[in-house]
Amino acid sequence: MQILFDVLRQYHYGNNEFSQNNTHLKPKETKPVVPSVLWVGCSDSQVIPHEVLGLQSGEVLVYQNIANQVRLEDAGFRSILQYALEELHIKRIIICGHYECSGVRLALQTFDQQNEYEYSDNSFNNWVNEIKYLAYRHWSKLRQILDFKMRCQRLAELNVLAQAQKLYQDDNFIKNQEDVKIIPWIFDQERYKVVDLSCEYDRQLIAI
Numbered sequence: 001m002q003i004l005f006d007v008l009r010q011y012h013y014g015n016n017e018f019s020q021n022n023t024h025l026k027p028k029e030t031k032p033v034v035p036s037v038l039w040v041g042c043s044d045s046q047v048i049p050h051e052v053l054g055l056q057s058g059e060v061l062v063y064q065n066i067a068n069q070v071r072l073e074d075a076g077f078r079s080i081l082q083y084a085l086e087e088l089h090i091k092r093i094i095i096c097g098h099y100e101c102s103g104v105r106l107a108l109q110t111f112d113q114q115n116e117y118e119y120s121d122n123s124f125n126n127w128v129n130e131i132k133y134l135a136y137r138h139w140s141k142l143r144q145i146l147d148f149k150m151r152c153q154r155l156a157e158l159n160v161l162a163q164a165q166k167l168y169q170d171d172n173f174i175k176n177q178e179d180v181k182i183i184p185w186i187f188d189q190e191r192y193k194v195v196d197l198s199c200e201y202d203r204q205l206i207a208i
Helices: 002-021 075-087 102-109 123-127 129-137 148-168 198-202
Strands: 037-042 060-065 092-098 181-188 193-196
Touching: 037 075, 060 075, 092 148, 102 123, 102 129, 102 148, 123 129, 129 148, 148 181
Parallel strands: 037 060, 037 092, 092 181
Antiparallel strands: 181 193
């Protein structure tokens, strides 16, 4: 109990320090900020979306899960997508993965070349099964990348492109597709820069 108390006290202390040292971040106007972009990202990416885009806090509507998955069967994702498109009239959707993604790494580490996966009590492992299937479909090219880190990076890119394709198939998106742009990105932590995958997706250089 004492450990929990100490941790909570540390959190409060950290928040006080943050509040005192970042007064410039406090909004100068009381008028609410309306997001102009929907960011679909990964939970462990260590990326602050509005800072990466050079925007203010509140200008980006953020949705995150492990390995930046577009799960059309997930009520949470469908709700935020519908809210973004129909209520906020957002015109840009960024799907941003990142190198060194733990979800992608787990998928590749437990990848079965026979594509035989069974659901288990491990929710994390079940969550990345779709990425394992993606690795299976692209294994002929992925196997040529001998360095495991580089192979993970390529699978992370393929994952972003696959999620973009899935989003194009969503009913909420189809109704607004003439006005909405999907932007597939991958974040490189070492350079702290994004890699734009739009060219590869738009030219359909690979079949996801």
